[in-house]
Amino acid sequence: xxxxxxxxxxxxxxxxxxxxxxxxxxxxxxxxxxxxxxxxxxxxxxxxxxxxxxxxxxxxxxxxxxxxxxxxxxxxxxxxxxxxxxxxxxxxxxxxxxxxxxxxxxxxxxxxxxxxxxxxxxxxxxxxxxxxxxxxxxxxxxxxxxxxxxxxxxxxxxxxxxxxxxxxxxxxxxxxxxxxxxxxxxxxxxxxxxxxxxxxxxxxxxxxxxxxxxxxxxxxxxxxxxxxxxxxxxxxxxxxxxxxxxxxxxxxxxxxxxxxxxxxxxxxxxxxxxxxxxxxxxxxxxxxxxxxxxxxxxxxxxxxxxxxxxxxxxxxxxxxxxxxxxxxxxxxxxxxxxxxxxxxx
Amino acid sequence: xxxxxxxxxxxxxxxxxxxxxxxxxxxxxxxxxxxxxxxxxxxxxxxxxxxxxxxxxxxxxxxxxxxxxxxxxxxxxxxxxxxxxxxxxxxxxxxxxxxxxxxxxxxxxxxxxxxxxxxxxxxxxxxxxxxxxxxxxxxxxxxxxxxxxxxxxxxxxxxxxxxxxxxxxxxxxxxxxxxxxxxxxxxxxxxxxxxxxxxxxxxxxxxxxxxxxxxxxxxxxxxxxxxxxxxxxxxxxxxxxxxxxxxxxxxxxxxxxxxxxxx
Ligand SMILES: Nc1ncnc2c1ncn2[C@@H]1O[C@H](COP(=O)(O)OP(=O)(O)OP(=O)(O)O)[C@@H](O)[C@H]1O
Ligand SMILES: [Mg+2]
Numbered sequence: 001x002x003x004x005x006x007x008x009x010x011x012x013x014x015x016x017x018x019x020x021x022x023x024x025x026x027x028x029x030x031x032x033x034x035x036x037x038x039x040x041x042x043x044x045x046x047x048x049x050x051x052x053x054x055x056x057x058x059x060x061x062x063x064x065x066x067x068x069x070x071x072x073x074x075x076x077x078x079x080x081x082x083x084x085x086x087x088x089x090x091x092x093x094x095x096x097x098x099x100x101x102x103x104x105x106x107x108x109x110x111x112x113x114x115x116x117x118x119x120x121x122x123x124x125x126x127x128x129x130x131x132x133x134x135x136x137x138x139x140x141x142x143x144x145x146x147x148x149x150x151x152x153x154x155x156x157x158x159x160x161x162x163x164x165x166x167x168x169x170x171x172x173x174x175x176x177x178x179x180x181x182x183x184x185x186x187x188x189x190x191x192x193x194x195x196x197x198x199x200x201x202x203x204x205x206x207x208x209x210x211x212x213x214x215x216x217x218x219x220x221x222x223x224x225x226x227x228x229x230x231x232x233x234x235x236x237x238x239x240x241x242x243x244x245x246x247x248x249x250x251x252x253x254x255x256x257x258x259x260x261x262x263x264x265x266x267x268x269x270x271x272x273x274x275x276x277x278x279x280x281x282x283x284x285x286x287x288x289x290x291x292x293x294x295x296x297x298x299x300x301x302x303x304x305x306x307x308x309x310x311x312x313x314x315x316x317x318x319x320x321x322x323x324x325x326x327x328x329x330x331x332x333x334x335x336x337x338x339x340x341x342x343x344x345x
Numbered sequence: 346x347x348x349x350x351x352x353x354x355x356x357x358x359x360x361x362x363x364x365x366x367x368x369x370x371x372x373x374x375x376x377x378x379x380x381x382x383x384x385x386x387x388x389x390x391x392x393x394x395x396x397x398x399x400x401x402x403x404x405x406x407x408x409x410x411x412x413x414x415x416x417x418x419x420x421x422x423x424x425x426x427x428x429x430x431x432x433x434x435x436x437x438x439x440x441x442x443x444x445x446x447x448x449x450x451x452x453x454x455x456x457x458x459x460x461x462x463x464x465x466x467x468x469x470x471x472x473x474x475x476x477x478x479x480x481x482x483x484x485x486x487x488x489x490x491x492x493x494x495x496x497x498x499x500x501x502x503x504x505x506x507x508x509x510x511x512x513x514x515x516x517x518x519x520x521x522x523x524x525x526x527x528x529x530x531x532x533x534x535x536x537x538x539x540x541x542x543x544x545x546x547x548x549x550x551x552x553x554x555x556x557x558x559x560x561x562x563x564x565x566x567x568x569x570x571x572x573x574x575x576x577x578x579x580x581x582x583x584x585x586x587x588x589x590x591x592x593x594x595x596x597x598x599x600x601x602x603x604x605x606x607x608x
Contacts, residue, residue, distance in 0.1 A: 052508055073511045084502060086509035090527035099523070100513035151513060 001028055001154040001187050003049065006060040010044050010053060018044040020211045021058070026155075026189065031181055033202030034191045037234070041211040042191040043159055049189065050157050051076045063154055074103075079148030079186075081158040085140050087132040093143050094119070094128045100151030114150060122146040122180065137165045138173055145177070149184055156181070156188040162197060174200050195235050199223075207231050229268055229338050238270040238336060241306040245269075254304050256284050259332045267337040273299065275334035276312035278320065282327035286310070291319045302328065370586075377580035394580035398569070402581065405565035406588070408475065412561060413544040416482040420540050423483070424490030425533060429525055431491070432498035443495070447488040454549030457484060461554065473556055481550045486543050490536040497532030498525070531602065538596035545589060562588070 007021035019041040026032050034042040047053040049061060051073035061069045068076050079100075087096050097118055101111040119125050122142045127135060132143060141161060148156055161177065162170045178201040181188055192198050198205045199219040207215045207222065207230075215222060215231045222235045232238035243252040245264040251257055260269065278300065289309055290301035298319040300312045305328060312328070320326050377395065380388040399406075427446070431439045449457055461481055465471050503525070510520040526533070548563040555564050562585060569578045 050512060052511075073508070074514050074516055077514070078512055080509065080512035082505055082509060084505055086502065086505040088506065088509070088524055088528075089501070090524070090530075099510070099515075103514035103519065147513070 001064045002026065002062075003155055003187065003189075004060075004062040005045075005049065006062070008045070008048050008059040008061060009056045010041075010048055010059075011056050018211055019048070022213055024206065024213065024216075026187055028187055029185055031188045031190065031201060031203045033198035033205045034189060034208060035195060035198040035205050035235070036193065036208035038193060040208045042193070042208055044211075045208070046157050046159055046189060046191050049155070050078050050080050052080075077151070077154045079151065079153035079156040081141075081144045081148050081156070081161045083160045083163055085144040085164070087140060087143055087147070089131070089133050091132070092129050093124060093132055093135070096132055096143055097124075097147045097150050100147065104151060118146045118150045121183065138169050141165065141173060141177075145180065149186070154187070156184070156186050158188065158190045160191055160193070162192075163194075170197075177201060199235075205235075207234060209234075226270075226336065226338065229270065232270045232336055232338055236272055238272050239306070239308070239310050241269045241271055241310065241335075242308075243269075243306070252284070252305055253307055254285075258284065258330060258335075260337065261332045261335060262337065264337050267339050270336040270338060271310070271330055271334065273311040274313045275330060276302070276305075276310060277329045277331075278312055278314050278316075278326050279329045280327060282329035284328040284330070285325055286328050288320050288322050288324050288326060291322055293319070302326070373579045373582050374586070375579075376576055377583040379576065382575050382579070394576045395583065397577055398580045398584055401573075401577075402560070402562075402565045402569070402584075405560045405562050406584070408559060409545050409562035410588075412475065412479055412482060413541045415479055416486060416544040417537055417540050419479070419483045420487050420490040421533070421537065424487055424536065425494055425526070425529070427487075428491045428494035428498055428529075428532075429521070431495055432503055435499075443491070446491055449485050450488050454481075454485065454547070455553060457481065458550045458553030473559075475559055478551055478554045478559060478561065481554050482544045482547060485547060485550055486540040489539045489543065493536030493539065494529050494532040497529050501528060531599075534599045534602070535596070538592065538599055542589065542592050542596060545592070 003024070003026040005022060005024040007023060008019065009017075009021040010019040011017050022045065024032075024045075034045060036042050044053060048055050048059070051068065051071060055061070055069065059069065060067065063076070088099065091099065094115055098111050098115045101114055106114075119128055122145065124139070124142055124146060127139060127143075132140065135143065141164070145158075145161070148158075162173055165173060174197055181190075181201065190198075190201055202219065204216060205219055205222055206213055209230055215227045217225075219235075222231060226232035226235060226238070229238075229240065233240075241250065241252065241258065243250045243258075245251075245260070245267070247263055247265070248260050249257050250260055250264060250269055258269075284305055286302035286304040288300060289303045292299040292301075296315070298314040298316075300314050300319060301309045302312055303309055314320075375386070376382045378390050378392065379386055380391045380393075431443055458481060461477070461484075462472075465477065465480075471477055506524050506528070507520050510524045515523060545561075546563060547561070548567070551561050552564050552567065555561065560568060566578070566581050566585060569581045573581075
């Protein structure tokens with residue numbers, strides 16, 4: 001099903017503008033991730049789509065050909081996975097998953113059959129008759145997903161489904177969740193403030209800030225072509241190199257010169273850690289501030305290039321010593337020149 | 346093994362306290378089954394007093410049970426939705442309302458009864474019917490039901506649970522039936538038993554509201570103390586115990602169960 005949001009906006013009764021008029025289009029079967037810092041309106045947008053929140057006047061929400069703007073949540077046929085899972089403690093795993101089907105008034109055999117199907121798909125068979133209070137966090141998460149998916153909703157909405165889990169489990173379940181969503185082949189919107197999660201699961205990532213969508217694109221597009229300093233630093237932690245821009249060149253605070261790919265007047269220059277290379281004959285010099293071993297590579301903190309510490313990923317066998325001076329090369333093609341004007345709100 | 350001083354003291358105090366509570370009770374119970382209390386147990390044991398109590402006060406017993414049941418139904422019908430409403434909309438207005446509903450706890454039963462009499466005393470049909478006493482009992486027991494249910498409802502994430510049910514297609518009524526009621530059950534159970542016990546034992550208010558034809562169990566008890574021979578009054582106490590003790594035990598059991606579920 002296609003989801004279309006036309007100038008969807010939300011002002012809470014206390015006057016908080018959580019979402020300014022926003023347009024969003026989701027293609028059938030597409031998995032979209034809403035990514036942004038806390039309080040930027042991700043949950044609000046999701047709840048508008050679900051029908052759990054009433055949008056401001058002028059907003060329109062379309063599910064395919066149906067205008068569902070004024071339809072209450074129970075009539076929208078959406079599947080919702082809550083951050084806290086909201087499993088019914090008074091029901092077993094099986095009855096939780098069957099609840100949506102029961103609400104559709106399906107015959108009992110049909111319900112049993114489809115619950116069994118979903119239980120198998122989510123590998124929950126061993127726990128089917130347990131109480132949901134006797135499950136681990138990861139199992140609860142899967143029950144929540146199974147429950148939302150069982151009634152075959154038109155769209156699946158997930159609000160930070162992994163954030164209640166501890167870090168190690170989260171990494172494993174992230175891939176599992178991505179796999180399950182692909183198996184379901186369902187249109188889904190997925191809220192997260194973790195960029196790795198967004199990148200791993202989504203076909204397309206929607207980056208939000210202060211109640212607005214700042215950029216939409218595939219994970220690769222966002223990473224390679226961010227349209228604003230905010231997106232660059234939020235997705236993939238790009239770092240700003242400040243200094244004086246003179247046409248095609250940037251003079252760093254230390255007085256060294258860095259070539260730019262084009263005229264940089266009116267822009268801010270950003271670079272990613274993997275593009276900062278420690279070489280013997282680099283044009284820039286920097287002092288090593290910190291070295292962190294990350295297994296496959298070192299993360300080296302460098303002072304002297306910009307006002308703030310610039311990090312470099314270094315893949316050599318042994319890292320340069322702290323406090324030593326190293327030479328740095330940055331390929332001009334990898335620099336991102338972004339206009340700060342987009343940031344204004 | 347030597348028992349320490351403190352422990353001995355503890356046991357002695359406990360036994361003394363129990364004795365202080367139990368001896369008069371046992372004496373009273375015994376009095377209810379002795380032929381002649383003043384001649385003591387040597388006069389023999391009998392059930393005649395109990396059967397006399399039954400003959401004289403059967404109506405009171407049935408009225409009390411009937412009142413307790415109808416009172417329970419009323420507090421369930423009013424209290425559970427009220428607690429649900431309060432839990433769904435937390436805020437200062439709800440707090441004020443909750444305190445207001447709890448007022449009958451703080452106001453003496455006599456004052457409550459007086460207010461009822463002033464307000465409805467002139468409505469003869471109502472004044473002389475059992476529903477007048479019922480109104481008093483409902484007023485008095487409602488806060489217990491509301492508080493008990495509210496405590497359970499506030500301890501869970503009701504809003505999200507309901508939103509979960511709604512997203513699965515449940516109408517407001519289905520959500521109330523399938524999610525709210527079952528999860529509030531421990532509170533409803535504990536509240537129900539409190540209400541029944543309080544209603545059966547209530548004296549203050551009932552004594553003010555009753556008419557000669559409408560005596561509840563405790564009012565009858567006072568009546569028998571005042572006007573019957575001691576053995577009958579004691580037998581009455583015995584009957585009262587037989588009715589109230591199982592209730593108290595059930596209440597204990599239910600609240601323990603509720604605590605276990607709450608964990
Ligand atoms: N019920 C509400 N009443 C008033 N303001 C609200 C309400 N819910 C959210 N807000 C405000 O709206 C803004 C957006 O909130 P929202 O929950 O959508 O953020 P979010 O992006 O999901 O954040 P997080 O990552 O912390 O979950 C926030 O400033 C928040 O304080
Ligand atoms: Mg949120």
